[in-house]
Amino acid sequence: MLDAPVSGGPKGAETRKLALWVGGDEGVFTRYKPVLDNIGDQAYYVGPIGAGSIAKLVHNCAGYVIQTALAEVFTMGVKAGVDRWLCGRQYARERSAVAAHSTA
Numbered sequence: 001m002l003d004a005p006v007s008g009g010p011k012g013a014e015t016r017k018l019a020l021w022v023g024g025d026e027g028v029f030t031r032y033k034p035v036l037d038n039i040g041d042q043a044y045y046v047g048p049i050g051a052g053s054i055a056k057l058v059h060n061c062a063g064y065v066i067q068t069a070l071a072e073v074f075t076m077g078v079k080a081g082v083d084r085w086l087c088g089r090q091y092a093r094e095r096s097a098v099a100a101h102s103t104a
Contacts, residue, residue, distance in 0.1 A: 002028055003049055005056035006040060017041055021059075023051035 002024035012018045018040025022029050029036075029045045036043035046055045078084045 001049065002032065003052040004036065004039075004043075005052055007056065007059060008040065012040070020044065021046045021052040021055035023047055023053065023055070024049045 002022050004020045004022045006012075006018045006020050008018035016039070019042040020036055020040045022036065022043055022045050025048075026045055033043060044055075046052055074084065074087045077087045
């Protein structure tokens with residue numbers, strides 16, 4: 001038995017661009033990795049049974065922490081007098097640059 005939560009959303013499911021964090025016996029993971037590779041393009045063995053779910057929770061929590069931090073710093077900027085559209089535009093530019101660099 002393996003636990004294998006995925007990340008990538010509906011778009012990732014359509015394109016098979018999914019990360020799978022797989023927990024369970026490593027021998028079973030190795031045996032069924034070709035099957036997992038048909039589900040997504042990034043199947044990772046992360047430890048014993050349950051570790052896949054923990055890895056997914058860590059991933060989700062990290063995303064929420066970043067989202068909350070961004071909301072706080074944008075609020076701080078607006079309260080300090082910076083135009084909210086400028087804050088958002090700069091963030092979008094930086095995010096696009098990071099995404100372009102990571103896919104190169």
